[in-house]
């Protein structure tokens with residue numbers, strides 16, 4: 001499923017209209033879908049709060065349909081006729097022919113459903129003060145709230161609240177989801193999101209939502225006629241005397257993904273991995289932290305792997321060591337996670353490198369303020385690498401193509417989930433998936449499994465190991 005931004009939506013509107021489908025036809029389709037959803041809620045009395053743009057047009061057309069089919073429905077116009085878009089002017093004229101009643105601001109508390117048609121894709125900058133006051137008033141009315149396209153006040157491109165926003169129970173959008181529908185803080189304002197089709201001209205776009213179908217396409221096949229070398233070797237450089245557990249989680253993630261061989265090298269002693277999973281090839285360097293000089297000792301191990309994961313629990317003490325790995329193993333796919341991210345400040349990376357920062361970790365290697373998808377894509381371009389940005393909504397990008405994963409939740413908010421995730425990614429990479437595919441598959445499997453488990457175990461009780469021990473259930477649905 002494609003995710004569009006406001007410019008792409010405007011282009012799609014225009015392109016559709018250029019093919020010969022009129023704006024009012026699209027508006028009628030939008031309104032008819034909203035009408036059907038509202039009718040099923042058995043409303044007694046509905047009001048649309050209409051802005052002067054086409055978002056207001058959709059809402060007003062819905063009111064006209066409700067009234068025509070026998071439901072009490074009125075409209076409030078927030079502005080003057082002169083200020084209205086052509087589409088909205090046309091809707092006002094049609095509404096008058098159907099005797100739609102336009103009410104004053106004092107009446108808006110008398111309804112059991114409010115339709116928010118104030119502002120949609122046409123929001124510019126921060127909300128005007130008068131609109132903020134109106135939205136605040138609407139939010140304080142106790143009734144069912146439905147937003148047309150996107151709750152007024154939310155930026156379609158970022159999901160930011162531009163001063164204030166209408167708090168909807170249901171949001172009905174058209175043709176495509178927009179970036180603003182799938183990002184926080186917007187998600188808290190959107191309620192139940194419904195996507196309805198319009199006769200939009202269909203094209204290819206660069207941003208998609210991670211879903212099961214894609215993951216099935218990317219998932220590596222296993223042949224009966226195969227051996228451990230068929231499924232690749234991943235070498236994990238993780239842990240330290242300070243953080244011994246991180247490396248265990250990463251190794252377990254890698255082995256349970258299906259990689260043929262998983263080697264774990266830690267500076268400290270973490271023999272416990274052998275008790276938990278003896279198939280992991282384990283080696284300790286018998287010291288506190290990785291250092292540059294260690295490379296000579298482990299060079300052969302690294303050469304034998306097709307994927308290297310470096311970072312979980314290594315601490316800031318190993319920056320030089322990480323730099324040496326990046327510079328000397330240019331043929332290998334490398335996943336730089338956690339503390340390895342300190343090493344990439346001012347560094348140009350490569351297309352066969354993935355970095356996996358969460359919002360706090362971005363500060364480890366750049367002073368830029370980064371949170372929007374555009375900024376993450378730009379960062380990926382500047383660093384010349386793949387990025388898995390682990391915010392509540394995950395963003396996975398190689399700067400050309402971007403995927404959003406919205407399956408996560410508070411059931412993942414526990415130390416160690418990220419370590420497990422980098423292990424899974426490395427494991428799928430070892431099996432032949434590229435780093436984008438590996439990130440998409442791994443986030444999907446981990447989050448989907450966690451989401452299902454939390455229903456039984458609650459979000460509080462969840463641990464990375466509990467999720468890991470159940471990922472086979474999600475994998476079974478994919479193969």
Ligand SMILES: NC(=O)C1=CN([C@@H]2O[C@H](COP(=O)(O)OP(=O)(O)OC[C@H]3O[C@@H](n4cnc5c(N)ncnc54)[C@H](O)[C@@H]3O)[C@@H](O)[C@H]2O)[C@@H](O)CC1
Pocket residue numbers: 013023024026027030051052053054055056058085087118119120121122123124125126127128131148149150174198
């Ligand atoms: N081609 C079409 O006719 C289609 C139109 N659609 C609807 O049209 C909408 C886009 O319509 P428009 O481009 O006319 O724009 P909108 O109606 O979304 O926004 C324009 C309105 O918002 C107000 N506004 C903008 N920024 C503001 C701010 N900072 N503070 C206060 N008020 C502000 C403007 O004064 C104006 O009233 C979509 O969201 C969707 O609802 C869709 O149904 C798809 C098809």
Ligand SMILES: Nc1ncnc2c1ncn2[C@@H]1O[C@H](COP(=O)(O)OP(=O)(O)O)[C@@H](O)[C@H]1O
Pocket residue numbers: 338358390391392393394407408409410411412413414415416417418419420421
């Ligand atoms: N509230 C949340 N909503 C969605 N995803 C979350 C949430 N909390 C954590 N996650 C996910 O859990 C993982 C945590 O990673 P990270 O912070 O690196 O963990 P650690 O370093 O402790 O192992 C990331 O994949 C992140 O996207």
Ligand SMILES: [K+]
Pocket residue numbers: 055116117118119120147148149150151152
């Ligand atoms: K709206």
